[in-house]
Amino acid sequence: MKKKMWINFMAVMLVAGLFMTVSCAKKTIVSEHATIEDQADVNTKNLAEQERIKAQEQHDQMIKEQALKDAKSVAAKNRFANQNVHFDFDNSQLSPMAKTLLKEKADWLSANAEVSVIIAGHCDERGTTEYNIALGERRAVAAKNYLLNLGISGSRLTVISYGEEKPLDLGHTEAAYRNNRCAQFVIN
Amino acid sequence: MNQISLNKVYDICSQFRCLIFSACLVVIFILFSVLPIQAKEYDSINISNPFLNKTPIAITKFKAFNGSDAENTDGIKAEQILKDALAFTGYLKVLDSVTFLSNPAQTGIQLGQINFKDWTGIGADLLVTGGIEEKDNLVRLKLRLFDTLNSKLLVGRVYTGTTSQDIRRMVLLFCSEISHTLTGNWGVFNSKIAFVSTVNGHKEIFVCEFDGHNPKQITHHKSISLSPSWSSDGQWLSYVSYANGKPDIYIKNLKENRGAIVNYKGSNLSPDWVPGQLNLAASLSFSGNQEIYLLTKKGEITKRITNSLGxxxxxRFSPDGKKIAFTSNRGGTPQIYIKDLESGDVERVTFKGRYNTSPAWSPDGKKIAYVGIVKNKINIFIVNLASGQGMPVQLTMNQKDNEDPSWSPDGSLIVFTSNREGGESKLFVMTSAGMDQRRLLTLAGKQTQPYWSRSTSFKN
Known part of the structure; x- marks a missing residue:
């Protein structure tokens, strides 16, 4: 009897072992199925997230575009303010390059109708104080007159000369002198 | 004879002194004027002669009448001021006292007490003796100029001040007498120089004495202030300042707190006073072009002087006020022109070079000093007007940049700006022949645009 019970036990264990082996295999498939379900769940969530991201991206893009636009505007403004009109020594005549630059400045002034500017005339340190103030004024006036001819209102343009009193470049080289012989545009 | 009248006049004047002193109004009294000045017997020195040999002059130690420490100390001070002032002129050579054969401070400073052979023997054509007496809270200087070759007293003066602070003033008054005796002109000793100096990055107007002594800041605009110009009487300064954002002309009475601002639209530049009047000429750009106008001291326009594009x-007025020299680029480059105010005629003065500016008229009206740029070098030139279109004479060279010439009131010296020492602009002085170029004063910052005053009354 004890022997029969042992054999039965062994048989049960064997069947159970077999069964477990089979059920293990089955469980893998179930598990796989569960993963797909999870994935579906994630996909649903992703869809919302993607929409959010997309909205975000669109928003970012808008901001970027705005920023780019702003940057372009700032760059144009900076270019307007930082690009000086240069002159030869003891000269207040506009060169072809100066005229090109002034046309660009006129465009910017047309696009920014609310802005008024001070045109400051400068000279290099060679030459004499009083003559240089007069010369600087002629440079600034030459730039102003060109803008007037391009249709910019005179009420937006104020002229001042600093002669050699406020050099933009503090050096004493030819390059510094060249930088200092100019009409400078200061946005009011 | 000289000695007797000297003492006689002095005695009479001592009696007046008590009266004047009790009035206590003036710091320095000139207690007596001696003797007709015998300048005619001494060959007048032509200070505008470029080949001038300097006249050797000996200056003695000061005799201390009471021998007090204060007298000795102040005597040394007075002697040094006298030597420095006379050496500054450019036409006197102050001899080294090491060579002296006698000491009048011990043996006597009056005519009868001088052994002139001691002075001719060391090559002194002129001799100045000095004495100092300090008592009753008064400082008295006794000064005499002798012609050693003719054993003559040329001029003698006694000055009385109330403190040793007055010594410089008293010595300079005697220097004016010496100048008048020798040259017929009161000289530079009572003149002042206005100039521009940087202060904390700003440009302000300063004034110093003829030799750079005692510089004082006049403006406090904390802006860019430029182009100072003296009125003939030395009471007014005009200058340009950006204090209100653009160049305007400021007219200022130095003693009283009054003046005016000339602030027409555009630039208001380079004021210059009409000689002997309180009116000015200046360059104004309100019309759209920079033109020269005559103005009252309140800034009202009375006349337009130029009418030329550019x-x-x-x-700068001629000394007689009848002509104006100015800078114009009407011919394409900046050159100096003269306008005759009566006839209206304009003549060009400079022809050599492509950049000639900053005219300055000599006090005798015969020459114009100016700034010329040749081969990128900025230098000071003189053109002689009398000899027609004479060749300009170059006064500065190979000493970096030199600008802003202005003549001393006697025409013997020119003050100017140079960056020859260390690269910063400083004030220098030279004779009108370009000799003896030297620093005028030591002051922090950059100094530019000196303008020498006219000789106001030498007793002022």
Whole structure:
């Protein structure tokens, strides 16, 4: 009897072992199925997230575009303010390059109708104080007159000369002198 | 004879002194004027002669009448001021006292007490003796100029001040007498120089004495202030300042707190006073072009002087006030022109070079000093007007940049700006022949645009 019970036990264990082996295999498939379900769940969530991201991206893009636009505007403004009109020594005549630059400045002034500017005339340190103030004024006036001819209102343009009193470049080289012989545009 | 009248006049004057002193109004009294000045017997020195040999002059130690420490100390001070002032002129050579054969401070400073052979023997054509007496809270200087070759007293003066602070003033008054005796002109000793100096990055107007002594800041605009110009009487300064954002002309009475601002639209530049009047010329650009106008001291326009497209700037009156020299680029480059105010005629003065500016008229009206740029070098030149279109004479060379010439009231010296020492602009002085170029004063910052005053009354 004890022997029969042992054999039965062994048989049960064997069947159970077999069964477990089979059920293990089955469980893998179930598990796989569960993963797909999870994935579906994630996909649903992703869809919302993607929409959010997309909205975000669109928003970012808008901001970027705005920023780019702003940057372009700032760059144009900076270019307007930082690009000086240069002159030869003891000269207040506009060169072809100066005229090109002034046309660009006129465009910017047309696009920014609310802005008024001070045109400051400068000279290099060679030459004499009083003559240089007069010369600087002629440079600034030459730039102003060109803008007037391009249709910019005179009420937006104020002229001042600093002669050699406020050099933009503090050096004493030819390059510094060249930088200092100019009409400078200061946005009011 | 000289000695007797000297003492006689002095005695009479001592009696007046008590009266004047009790009035206590003036710091320095000139207690007596001696003797007709015998300048005619001494060959007058032509201070505008470029080949001038300096006249050797000996200056003695000061005799201390009471021998007090204060007298000795102040005597040394007075002697040094006298030597420095006379050496500054450019036509006197102050001899080294090491060579002296006698000491009048011990043996006597009056005519009868001088052994002139001691002075001719060391090559002194002129001799100045000095004495100092300090008592009753008064400082008295006794000064005499002798012609050693003719054993003559040329001029003698006694000055009385109330403190040793007055010594410089008293010595300079005697220097004016010496100048008048020798040259017929009161000289530079009572003149002042206005100039521009940087202060904390700003440009302000300063004034110093003729030799750079005692510089004082006049403006406190904390802006860019430029182009100072003296009125003939030395009471007014005009200058340009950006204090209100753009160049305007400021007219200022130095003693009283009054004046005016000339602030027409555009630039208001380079004021210059009409000689003997309180009116000015200046360059104004309100019309759209820079033209020279005559103005009252309140800034009202009375006349337009130039009418020519381009720059018209830096007007400078001839000493007689009948003409104006100015800078204009009407011919394409900046050159100096003269306008005759009566006839209206304009003549060009400079022809050599492509950049000639900053005219300055000599006090005798015969020459114009100016700034010329040749081969990128900025230097000071003189053109002689009398000899027609004479060749300009170059006064500065190979000493970096030199600008802003202005003549001393006697025409013997020119003050100017140079960056020859260390690269910063400083004030220098030279004779009108370009000799003896030296620093005028030591002051922090950059100094530019000196303008020498006219000789106001030498007793002022």
């Amino acid at each position: 720059v018209n700037v830096s007007p």
